[in-house]
Amino acid sequence: MKNKEQVDKELDQSEEQLVKETPESEESKEQETQEEVVSAEEKLAAEVADLKDKYLRLYSDFENFRKRTSKERLDLITTASEEVLRDLIPVVDDFERAFKVNENQEEAGKIREGNQLIFHKLLKILENKGLKPMEDLVGKPFDADTQEAITQIPAPSEELKGKVIDVVEKGYTLGDKVVRFAKVVTGA
Incomplete structure (x- = not known):
């Protein structure tokens, strides 16, 4: 059997060994975490660079698209x-x-x-x-969406108040769009 001194001596050696191992293991853990942080930062930097590249490509594609469509629209307007x-x-x-x-x-x-x-x-x-003249406006109610009132004159009869009395200039539509408003005289 071991005596008390030997056991104490072994315990002291174990403690010293633990103390020696602990700082080294903490240092190694710190070093590992620092390496992980550096690795994560490198991955994030690479991802940011990739996203910036994608953003710049998308932005330039959009600018090219915008310029192309504005040029096409201008060409369409001039040759329509x-x-x-x-x-x-x-x-x-x-x-x-x-x-x-x-x-x-x-x-x-x-x-x-x-x-x-x-x-x-x-x-x-x-x-x-597709151009159509506005027909049969006389005697119908004034419509500000398709007609322009040039003047108002006293209505010859009570039923013509607020209605078109005369058409000075015909109006035209192209499909549902008014190309030229009809210039009319309305009854007051």
């Missing part, structure tokens, strides 16, 4: 009426021919008939493009 104008050129040619023929013409009936033919041709082209 090209087809209508191309269809109206023959009407202009007809008017020029009518003016040449009418220089020596003395009969007003033939001139009027030729002008009416050209006018109806022009109306047909415009109607084919």
